[in-house]
Amino acid sequence: MEIREIKQKLRIETVLAHYNLKPDRHHFLKCPFHNDEDPSLKIYPETNTFNCFGCGAAGIN
Numbered sequence: 001m002e003i004r005e006i007k008q009k010l011r012i013e014t015v016l017a018h019y020n021l022k023p024d025r026h027h028f029l030k031c032p033f034h035n036d037e038d039p040s041l042k043i044y045p046e047t048n049t050f051n052c053f054g055c056g057a058a059g060i061n
């Protein structure tokens with residue numbers, strides 16, 4: 001594992017913790033960008049990105 005990969009993983013975890021968000025074991029969490037009742041936002045720790053299947057929010061942190 002490269003140090004750069006570790007830093008990316010730490011970074012997205014830090015961002016999530018800042019917003020008090022905890023993804024489940026499938027990397028899904030309740031989307032902060034729309035009124036989400038069931039977790040529909042997926043985190044991709046490998047690429048440090050996320051995508052919401054409910055409202056389409058996506059980005060790189």
Ligand SMILES: [Zn+2]
Pocket residue numbers: 031032033034036041052053054055056057
């Ligand atoms: Zn959303």
